[in-house]
Amino acid sequence: MANAADRRQIKFGAILTGTGGPGDQLRWLDPEIPGDASVDIDWYIEYARLAERAKFDLVFIVDSQFITPHSPPHYLNRLEPLTLLSALAVATERIGLVGTATTSYNSPYNLARRFASLDLISRGRAGWNVVTSGDAGTATNYGLDEHFDYPTRYRRAAEHIEVSQALWDSYEDDAFPRDRETKVFLDPERQHQINHDGEFFRVAGPLNIQRSPQGQPVIFQAGDSNDGRDLGGRYADGIFTHASNIRDSLAFAEDIRARAAAAGRNPQHVLILPGARIVVGDTDDEARAIERAQHELSNSFDIALAELGRPFGWHDFTQYDLDAPFPDVLHLAQRSFRTNAESIVAFAEKDSLTLRQVVERLSAFRPSPFVGTASTVADRLQEWFESGAVDGFNVYVSHPAQFRRFVDEVVPILQERGVHRAEYEGKTLREHLGLPFPANRYAASTVVETIADDTLSAVR
Structure with a gap:
């Protein structure tokens, strides 16, 4: 088996949507899925631990804050992401914990504080999926007459991220000597206000919480509009997207990486992670039959x-x-x-x-590329990955039996081939994803970040 440090490896996320999200509204009819799965912490713990056993990089919790009677079952009745992820943080040890939160209806200070808390509770495993809220009705739940327009939403999101990242740097990494002999708890020279005064936010700071072992939560983003792609290229460490074939995925990846480079970033530090619907059967034909039956059940x-x-x-x-x-x-x-x-x-x-x-x-049936025997599925995942179209996949945890087959049958093949880790090499989400440690902007030295960049380049 190839050493993990010797080659680039596939990243995996697990999307936990309980009783069924968009396009999958009747998933809850599967007798293996509890009718209250989306509010059952034991259900989330079970599948987070299963993903962790397979050495996944992260679990991903989607969210929105407006519903109608026609919303998918998972949207109608589900746990708030950061509360949920805090529970998963103490029920798991290594897997990353990524939650969705909107920049349109949160203040940077409160949101930065909540993610920083999750990052400390999990010892450096937190990630923030940045959204601007597409459900226009959300405004009515926050006392507003109408939702922000597209340009406003994305300008607000960019400023929100920048303020949050500045707040996460409020304390340098050695700001708390906690010296009992000298009775010095804080070195005040290493506490920093941000004194931000922008278009949407005025925030003095500092944030009242230290940095985590990974420095800052990892930023993810999922918008596919031109504004969304710009936001992802400028700020995101990981991009959640959709792709039906390698060609389209490669074009998307090249576009995002070009935008990242134009923003002065290392484009290899932006990971492309499309959603993947995976079905495993004893034969390719059987797997396709299962896939079609699941579609007919859920639509x-x-x-x-x-x-x-x-x-x-x-x-x-x-x-x-x-x-x-x-x-x-x-x-x-x-x-x-x-x-x-x-x-x-x-x-x-x-x-x-x-x-x-x-x-x-x-609503037509659209076959997924990732359906077949365990070997067939492994081949397709590896093909997409080695083409450069993706850095990994977010696997939809839909029908429990299928996710277990993926973990038990497909993952070992990828591990044997050396394209997915057999063990976690690091402890933080940044380490899992091969991302550099972000040096504190107020610290005198950026040696740590430089070393991390050089090390990552050598690995790639």
Whole structure:
């Protein structure tokens, strides 16, 4: 088996969405899934530990803060991410803990403090998935008349990240001597205010919590719009995305890395981690049959019609004639999931589709590239990885039996091939991901960061 330090390795995240997210609304009918899985801490602990046994890099908790009766089951009733991840932090030892939090409806000070707390509780395993909130109705839950528009959301997000990262540097790493003989608890020269006064936030600081063993929480981002890609290229350490083939994934990766380079960053420090739906069978044909059966179990026309409203601000499409041309509704998406809505409208207009045909196309069965025997799945994952299109995958933990097969059958093959770790080499999420330790901006020396960069370059 190849030594982990000798070669680049596949990174894995586990997406825990309990009773079922978008496009998977009837997943909870699987008898192996508790009906209250999305609020059952024991369920999360079980699958976080299973992912940790397989030496995954992280678990990933999605979130949003606006629902309708048509929202997926997991969205209707789920635990708040940072509370959940704090519980997972004491129930696991090594796996990274990544939670989604919006920059549109949080202040930098409070959010920075909560993630810094998770980072200390987990001893350096925290990550923040930065979102700007696509559900326009979220504004009504925070006393606002309307959601921020796209440019405002992304300018606010950029400033929010910069303020949060500055707050995480409030204390240099040696700020607390805690010397009982001299009765010196804090070296005040190593405590720093940030005195930020920007377009959206005024924050004096300092943050009242020290840095963690990994320096700062790892930043992830998932926006696919031009603004979202710019944000990811400028700030993200990891990018959550979607891709149906190697060609599109490689184009996306090259675009993100070019944006990172343009922002003055090392593009190799931005990891591309698309979602992967994995199905394992005793034969390739059996796996494909399982995949189709799961799709048919989890989908219906009526559910897809209701769910179509989400990118358009949860617009009610049931009011239209299903066999009339797709309605003129793009304006409803301007403060919602605009990029997704634009894509839907574009193919509807290009092919002159009716509303019924749009729903059927969106809910149609789309085979995943990662379906087959354990060997077939391992081959496909390795092929995508070695092409340079991805740095790893976020695996959807959907049907329990399938995730166990992936852990028990596919992961050992990848470990034997030396493309996935057999043991954790580090203790922090940054170490798992091969990311440099961020030197404190106020410290006199940046030797640690330089050494980490050189070491990472040598490994790659």
